[in-house]
Amino acid sequence: MKAGFQTVFLKEMKDVLRDRKTLLLMIVLPIVVVPLLLNLLIGFVIKKEQEAKTEVLEYVVFGDEFAPELAKTFEAANGFKKVTLGSPDELVAAIREDRIDFGLVIPEKTAAQLSGQEQASIELHFDNASMGSKVEDRVQNLVEKFNDGLTAARLAKLGVSPGQKQKSLLEPLRLRKQGTGKIREVIGDRIGGMVPYFFIAFCFMGVVYPAIHLGAGEKERGTLETLLLAPIPRHQIVLGKFLAVFSGGIIAVLLNLASLGTWLAIKAGDLRGIIGTIIGSIDLLDLVLLALMLIPVAAMFAALLLSVSIFARNSAEASTLISPFGIVLIIPAALALLPGVELNWFWAWVPVTNISLAMKELLKGTMDYTMLLAIFASSTLIAGGLLFFCAKWFNRESVLFRM
């Protein structure tokens, strides 16, 4: 014969898995929607990046007669199209209205400065508010190309022969950067904080609906009272419900992990090899540890949200009470995104943040595995404490029969 909590757990799982809303959040979202959204998002970003690099930039030049060689450089370059505009005063309006991409203003004195071997300057007018704009880079490249030619000519005039001699004059000391970080560490540090953030958010979403359904939902439907009359201790009822809610979080996380893993494996080639490099360097043990890390997180969320849900009078009140937790619980996960926050013996004891940081270290490949003990100990203690509180909470008449 099964223990009371097993009977409760099996029934709750059957009940939860027959709910369309739960299935949608727990199964359909990670398997279908997440890869689909990622596909669209990455595709959009790549397309925009490509467009910014190859897009024909329309420009105007005022004073091209003062630097005809520079003007010719722009005219000869691919991806640039010269247009005309009445006066320099119209530049700002023309850029804002998207009639041109940029404008160059070459002052009259430029001709004399260039021929007199002096330093000259020209103005570039462009929309610097547009994040994805490549105007500045593309113009800078052309100006540098023009400068290289001019510098070589000036040095030759001074008797410095082209080649090594000019290079040694222009850059007497060259700094050669030799980073010790592997590509996995560098990329892991940049994006490693984002991954746990998403997993923790998905874990939360997987827990929310089962918690509401099995807590406040039971009160609302009037089934809680009859369940309380079953001849099993209340902590067994709590344990059965907790396991069902916890399973919801774990299923959501595992499906997300599998779904994202599959998607990344398929798309690694398209992402110019960087993600492929990271995936290639993550071994199976790391993936297993990544999944294991989320177990205490799901347990913490399950115990906490079940306690909140059982306190609520109905599902609507439970949703209202649970909503702020969505933000409160995600904040510690987001701490891992901050620069300078690294996994150490202090952060290893801070719930949720420790998991987030450990996942980041795993992705970077710099995990100090001894810290896992502290992380698991801290998370398991907190999850156990919350479960204990939930069981005590479930015994209070003022919670179960709120007036």
Added chain:
Amino acid sequence: MLQVSSLTKVFRLACSKRARGERDPRERGRRFHAIDGIEFGVRRGQVLGLLGQNGAGKTTLLRILSTSLKPTSGVVLCDGEDLTKNPLEIRKRIGFVSGNTGLYGRLTAREMLRYYGKLHGIAAAALDERIGSLARKLDMGWFLDQRNETLSSGMRQKVSIARALIHDPEILLFDELTTGLDVAAAESVLTVVAACKREGRTVLFSTHHMDEVDQLCDSVVIIHEGKLCFEGGVDAMRSQTGESFLDKAFLRLIRPKTEGATI
């Protein structure tokens, strides 16, 4: 069988629930005396009608008797055993159905009965036999494998009763069992209560319908504003008030405490 002595239940009121205008006499500061010093007894095989206006304290009393609430003071003895001492054992002897008892909508009636049977520790084979027997008795065999969310009110109440009877309890607590049911469904449910009486079960039956009291109850307890105001037989209700209709007798018994009450 059941002996209730000096039973009192006090709830702590949330600020928002405290009376703004006319105060309920049971509200004392932040405390609400839902039932106060109730005393009565029920013999084995008896059907006791529990009467009272809405909010009189009937549901609180039944919740204490079912062990889901603990009394603030007083004692309930079940065959001499204190209800609060070993509630898990007492629960095996009690079945409880309320008018607003819910069902698990996504489970079928059979799945739900199996669930409660397992919680009561009934072995699988015996459980299937018991479900079959209850289905025949309550004429619910034809909808046993339908999801509860698809059932009518009458069918749902039958499933609730079957759930309360699954572990063959000696004591049945029915709280406004026929509320919201049509005449035919109510009649069918009352037939089950009568059958429980014939089987020798002890039934505590809370209702607002005096015809049901007349038809089923051996004795009556009336609670008004948390206090016991009558205990005795149905005939005693009539003789004590001089009213032949139980509705009028009931009102007469609570009238001294309810000014201006009319039928």
